[in-house]
Amino acid sequence: MNEIEIQFELNGETRGAGVAPELLLADFLRRDLGLKGTKTSCEVEVCGSCTVLLDGRPVSACTTLAHEVNGRSLTTIEGLGNDDALDPVQEAFWEEGGFECGFCTPGMILAARALLDENPDPSEEDIKAALDGNICRCTGYLSIIRSVNRAAALLRGRETPAPRPLDERRLDGAAKVRGEPVYTADLTHPGMLYGRVLRSPHAHARILGIDTSAAESHPGVVAVLTVADLADIAHYHGPLVKDTPVLATDKVRYEGDAVAAVAAETLEAATAALTLIRVEYEPLPALMTMDEALDPDAPPIHESVSDDAPSFPGYPRVDDEAKKYANVSFHYERGKGDVDEGFAASERVFEHTFDFPKIAHYSMEPQLAVAEWREDGFTVWASTQHQFIVRNELAEMFGVPRESARVVVPLVGGTYGNKNHTKLEPLAVALSRKAGRRVFLHLSLEEESRIVSKPAARVRLRTGVDRDGKLVARDCLVHVDGGAYSDSGPRVTQKAGYRAPGPYRIPHLRSHAYTVYTNTVPAGAFRGMGTPQVVWAYESQMDIIAREMGWDPVEFRLKNLLDKGEEFAPGETLLDTDLKEGLLRAAREIGWGQELEPDCGIGVACGCKDGGGNFKISSARVEMDDAGGITLHEGTIEIGQGSHTAMARIAAQELGVRPTAVHVASLDTDSTPFDMGTYASSATTVMGLAVQKAARAVRDQLVETARSMGKSPDAAATLANGEVRLAEIAFPFSALVRHVKGAGGVITGEGRQVSERDPDAPLGAKAPFWEVGWGAAKVHVDRDTGDVRVLKYVGIADAGKAINPQQCHTQEQGAFLQGLGQALFEETVYENGLMLTPDALTYRLPKISDLPDEQVNILFENGNGAGPYGAKGLGESGILPVPSAIANAVDQAVGVRITDLPITGEKIWRALRK
Amino acid sequence: MRPFHYRAPRSLDEALALLTPQAVPLAGGTDLFLKMERRQTQADTVVDLKRIPELGRIEAADGGVRIGALALMDSLGASSLIAGQYEALTRSARVVGSIQTRNRATLGGNLANASPAADTATPLMALGASAEAADATGTRQVPVDQLFLGPGRTALRDGELLTAVLVPALPARAGSAFQRCVRTAMDIALVNCAAFVRLDGDDPDTVAEARIALGAVGPTPLRTASAENCLTGARLDERVVEEAGECAASDAQPIDDVRAGADYRREMVRVLTRRAIWKAFRRARGEA
Incomplete structure (x- = not known):
């Protein structure tokens, strides 16, 4: 037209x-x-x-x-701004770290700019009102409010704050506040094809036939891919159980299952062609809940899953217990002592069941992949957390040597577990292979919610206590709703089952955990990997028991918490943090024991997880050229957590240079040394040590060279300002490199850090460290509506040593707000087999106006981490205690105990009416 | 989005001539484009009303205010002709969507979509406002409480356009208030309620006139006659307000679904009605 x-x-x-x-x-x-x-x-x-x-x-x-x-x-x-200078708002966001992944940042900055143009001196309330239409899933908004306040000061021109030095800022800040095209989502170019996916409208159905002829002849369409095109590849993938087909084969197992895909010259043509594909389905009964799937008469959702699918290192095979059920893909158990004996010896035994719903990850950059198939291999640009794992799996699936399979990872626009392991990449490669062109596989956010979710879980705890307030026995039964395909569900289940007893001293304990197939969106990793689900249970129950027994909930916990240096499980890394110190601090900060206003309550909780992953292998390479320039090659993916900055700081510290002097190379499996992936808060500790070793290897060569040039083999050496200084003589790095390697030469240092396998460790390898989060909430409950308002929240994390304190706080604040959303309103809802909450109109995401009135964030820095300088990982820790701390506070406020999340007004209202 | 023809008339007459059955009027576009993306609207011509100057105005008229159908929510929320007078309307305009939405969404669009949860509908009903509709033959007025026939359906005839909303002068000793309760879904009211109260000239505790409107608890926004009757002529106290809340709750026709039970929605009607009445009452007495 x-x-x-x-x-x-x-x-x-x-x-x-x-x-x-x-x-x-x-x-x-x-x-x-x-x-x-x-x-x-x-x-x-x-x-x-x-x-x-x-x-x-x-x-x-x-x-x-x-x-x-x-x-x-x-x-x-x-x-905004120009080539020479940023706009003051951009500058302020960079200085204050008002971003993480950066995907929401351009919109956020423009909204802030419009506010400040109209109102040069906004109150916090004004800021919240102006930015309430800008969702940030990463930061928890506090650093954004700080950024706007700073921008206002800069723009007013009075009381101008001193600029924050570049070395104290995030290295990815300038690009992100300018909105530069740094994401996979930005990799669209003229001449490439757009891919779109046809998804199942049924929760469970047999595919009787697919007719693609009309779609194929639609103008602009280059290829229509169906399962018939995949006969020559290894069609199933999965990080643990290879049960996920690239495209549905004989049947679809959830609403949203990929059935076919189209590559076309334009996105519009690809989208239009989807509607022309005719698929004939025979609907099958859908098993939408774990109860339905565990029914003895339930039909199997997967008729057969190969038993000999390769399993993850240390990951146990499907055992006999799992095989008892038609729809259990994995079973885990651990125990010690004799639980029944323990219950018999207990004063009281409490049994409660806690439910955690399915949650959408909603990273602002949707799942994406760009693929280009060539005769001798392929390249994939992906928004992923696992570049090498994805590369290896793709190479295996498509029968291509690993070295011919290349995965490039730009900055990632947010991920909280949703972009781990292989997701869309095989489909993108298959589509490019058929089309013979580069394909940009486009997903809408609505489809994103149909790729993976945080699993729903049901946790039943039976806990015996003696009359002195000591835990005697605990029996944990965890069911994880893994959805239609395994994804990381079994690993989440294993971790949930392992961690379910909590960080308490319990003589007799047993834990069983099951991954259950249902006809819902596959469920996998989400910040905390099963831990938020079990902390929700055990920290709620601790309060219930204390209340019933007339004990103070803080005292009750103190009596039972593990000590620093105590064993969580035989063979595991000993607890490296003082749990009691954190709990007492949280209680003090929230005002434990103080008199409260009517309908107000306070609650505490603490949770921990074995942090850093079990089998992580990280390697890094530092190169110094003959001008003294430093390039760091390391495979941690910058997902917003600030890894580029942290790694550069570690290398800079070792080499005596400023962090801005370290260039962090872009990530490409062709040139980046191997890393297992970006997960489990592992980067700072595990990759951090690899980076430290690599930088030290360069440092050692420089020092050795300087000593040899200065003919003083034993002289004390210091590195600073791009020089090695031996007593009175300074040797510039450039001269040292040229001396050893000649003009154009490069000194290289390599570092590698491996979590060794350990047959005596409960999960096959000892955890690198313990990740711990303490929380305390003060709430007000509106008795008429049931609405909960969080008035104050105290979050404490153990950083060991903060490499970048500003960023550590932001990680914890972001984790808190995700926890708040999951405590109060987030929930993926199904009805009649269909997801009712696939998009941002129907799924409620935390907004800036959801922030508590007051928030306190504390980092413990006791140098107790296993990483460089005593650092350890955090970022998952902050989410762990939130829902239970809020539920405990609600109970204190109005005497209502909610055991199924989210804690909605309606649930409280119903409970109050009883 | 499916391709369409685009027309941007400069006058109302021109616009009315273009509004054939195959055409759809475009106001802010915040809902229309989503419907078009999702293929819920099949139109081959879009008639953009934003270039017709008189449709965007907010002006004093007959002691009250005349709000052009294309007035933006943001303008409505900020208008000094409305704020301080028609508080229920100001409050509702300020909570529609995000600031990004309020900068494009219009009053006419909010009403013509006929969502049972439309935030501005209940305040206008409580304030006794009328919609002005125009077609090639002339204009007519439809009281806002008769505008809605069902979800997505209005009393507008084919070819007729909502051009303005007329809010009558606020009588002396009158006040209004808006309350809403949002759960789960992002910005859609689970229940909303607007109350208008005019007090007796001789006795400032006695209600001379009341209008209460409820949103999202029926196929259309609705007036609750029993609550209004309960208030009219009564001296306002806890008992009367409680009773009015009960009446409103029994007039509500909420649905029962996975988002909320009907009994909870009904209870929220009771709570919000009570709160809205008290607020309107205090405003009528000049206390807030």
Whole structure:
């Protein structure tokens, strides 16, 4: 249809264009004008990531038509600042670390800019009101509020704060506050194909036939992929159980299961072609809940899963217990003592069951993959946490040597476990292979919620106590709803079962955990890997027991918490943190024991997990060139957690240079040394040690060379300012490199850190460290509506030693807010086999207005970590205690105990009515 | 999005001529484009009303205020003609969506979509407002409480356009309030309630006139006659307000689904109605 001629002002310059009436502003900016600073995420005008300013007012480009800018002035993130200087708002966000993954950042900065243009001195309430339409899933918003306050000060020009030195800022900040195209989502180029996926509308159905002829002849379509195209590859993948097909074979197992895919010249053509594929289904009964799936008469969702599928190192095979059930893919157990004897010896035995619902990860950058098949191999650009694992699995599936399979990982626009292991990559490769062209596999956020979820879990705890308030026995039964395919569900189950007893001294204990197949979205890793689900249970029950027995909940915990240096399980790393210190601090900060206002309550909780992964292998390489330039090659993926900055700081510390002097190389399996992946809060500890070793290897060569040049083999050496100093003589790095390697030469240092396998360790290898989170909440409950308002929250984490304190706080604050969402409102809901909450309109994400009135964040830095300088991992810790601390506070406030999350007003209202 | 023809008339007459059955009017577009993306609306022509200047105005009229159908939610929330007078309307306009939405969403769009949960509908009903509808033959007024026929259905005839909303002058000793309760879903009210109260000239504790409207608890936003009757002529006290809340709750027709039980929604009607009445009452007395 007719194009509309428009003229408008774009970032201060007059522009003209002809646009189709239906062209969305976001597509116009990103695709036609190549302005990729406008990030699109939810596509339903909720998340604000595509915010632009139209005549100075924030609007969402995802639901605005391009021609609506006609005659108006449009500002995008590219219009802020210039080549020489950032806009003060961008500067402030960088200084205060008001971002993590950065995907929401351009929209957030523009919304903040519009606020400050109108209101130069906003209150915190004004800031919350102005930014309530901009979702950030990473930071927990506190650093954003700080950034806006700083921006306001900079713009007012009075009381100008001293600039934060570049060496104290995140290294990825400039690119992110400018909205540079640093993500896989930005890798669209003219000439590439767009891929889209046809998904099952049924929860469970047999596929009787697929007719792709109409789709194939649709204009612009280059390839339509069905399972028939995959006969020559190893079709199933999965990190633990290889039960996930690239495309559904004989049947679909959940609403959203991939059935076919299209590659076309345009996204529109690919989308249109999807509607032309005819699939004939025979619906089958759907097992939507674990109860249905565990029913003895339930039919199997997977008729057969190969027993000899390769398993993860140390990961036990499906055992006889699992085989008793039609829909259990994995079973784990541990125990000590005799639980029945323990219960017999107990004063009281308590039994409670706690439910945790399915949760959507909702990283702002959806799952994406770009693939290019060549005759001799392929390249994949992926938004993933596991570049080498993905590469190896893809190579195996497609029968390509590993060295010919290349995975490139740009910055990742957020992941909380959802981008771990292989997800869309095989489909992208298969589509490119058939189309013979590079394919950008596009997923909408609505599809994202159908790729993976945080598993629902049901945790039954039976706990025996003696009359002195000591735990005697605990029996844990954990069922994890793994959804239709295993993904990381079994590993989550193993971790949940292992950690379910909690960090308490319990003589008799038993824990069984099962992964259950259901006809719902596959469930896998989510921040904490099964731990939030079990902490929710055991920390709720600790309070219930204390209340019933008339004990103080803090005292009761103190009596039973493991001591520092005590054993969590035989063969495991001894507890490396003082749990009591943290609990007492949290209790003090929240005002434990103080008199409370009516309908207010306080609650505490603490949780811990064996941190850092079990079999992690990390390697790093530091190169110094003959100008003294330093490049760090390491495989930790910058997912927003700040790993580039942390690793650069470690290398810089060892080499006596400023962090900004260390260039962190982009990540490419062709050149990056091997790393197992970015997960389990492991990077700072495990990769940190590898980086430290690599930097030290370079340092040692420099020192040795300097001593040899200075003919003083025993002289004490210091490294600073790009020089090795021996007493009075300074040797510039450049001279040392040239001396050893000649002009153009490079000194290289390598470092490797391996978590050794240990047959005596409970999970096959000792944990590198313990990750611990303490929390305390003060809430008010509205008795009429049941609404819970968190008035104050105290979060404490054990950093060991904070490499980047600003970022450690942001990680913990972000974890807290995810915990708050999961405590109070987040939930993936199904009805009649269909997901009711697939998008940001229907799934409630935490907004800036959900923040408590007051928040205290504390980092313990006792140098007790196994990583460089005593550092240890955090970031998962902050989510662990949140739901139970809030539930415990609600119970104190109004005497209502909620055992199934989320703690909605309706549930409280119902309980109050009883 | 499916391709369509685009028209941007400069006058109302021109717009009315373009609104054939194959055409759909475009106001803010916040709902329309989502419907078009999801293929819930099949139109081959979009008639953009934003270039018609008079439709965007908010102006004093007949002692009250005339709000053009294309007035933005943000303008509505900030308008000094509305704030301080029609508090229920101001509050509701300020909670519609996010700031990004309020910068594009219009009052006319919010009403013409006929969502049972439309936030501005209940305040307008409580304030006794009328919608102005125009077609080629002329204009007519439809009281807002008769505008909605069902989810997505209004009393507008084919070819007729919602052009403005007329809010009558606020009488002396009157006040209004808006309350809503949001659960689970992002910005959609689980229940909303607007109350209008006018007090007796001789006795500032006695209600001379009351209108209570409820949102999201029926196929359309609805007035609760029994609650209004209960208040009218009564001296306001805890008991009367409690009774009005009960009446409102029994007039509500909430659904029962996985998001919330009907009994809870009904209870929220009771709670919000009570709170809205008290707020409106205090405003009518000039206390808030």
